[in-house]
Amino acid sequence: MLRRIVLTATASAAALFAAVPVAGASPLPFPLPLLSGADSAEELPDHLTVAVSAAGARTDGTYELECGPTGGTHPVAQAACDRLDELARERQESGKDPFAPVAEDQMCTQQMGGPATAHITGTWQGRRVDATFSRTNGCEISRWQTMEPILPNTRS
Incomplete structure (x- = not known):
């Protein structure tokens, strides 16, 4: 098995270096990631900053x-x-990103779930997160509820 990995790596490296780079371009067709000791993104700890406002006095604030x-x-x-x-x-099963915004062409019920807003930034599953949440229509309310208890439950 190790021999197969070494042969595959050697062949891949040879193919990369065989290509003639364009003047001023990187000799590699893509940037290689810098590893920080972890073998994969899943091994890196998740770290998020959650800023909540207008959700209620007991839940408003910024949390790490x-x-x-x-x-x-x-x-x-x-939790x-x-x-x-x-x-x-x-996400692994469906490919759906829970931090993705509602698609612009998505039809949503026109209901107001309250003035609460939240902003989540940081790292999740080895990737950067910068997402804004609100409760301004049915799609946004559903998106907020998907993130509970990361975001507070605003239902009375």
Whole structure:
């Protein structure tokens, strides 16, 4: 098995260096990632900053959430990390990104779920996250609820 890996790596490297680069271009067709000791993105801990406003006095604020191991100032950190793990499994199965905005052409019910907004930034599953959430229509309400308990439950 090791011999097969070495032969494959050698053949791949030879193919990369056989191509003649364009003047001023990188000799590689794509940038290689820098590894920081972890073998894969899943091994890096998740770290998110969750800023919530207009959701209610007891839930408004900015929280740090760390998963792998669980920590930070998030009020329900373990439950939030458990939900992130569920979302990661769902993403592997469906390919759906829970941090993606609602598609512009998506038809949504015109209902108001309240003035609450949230902004989540940081790293999840080894990638950068910068997502804004609101409760301005049915699609946004559903998107918010998908992120509970990372985001607070705003239903009375």
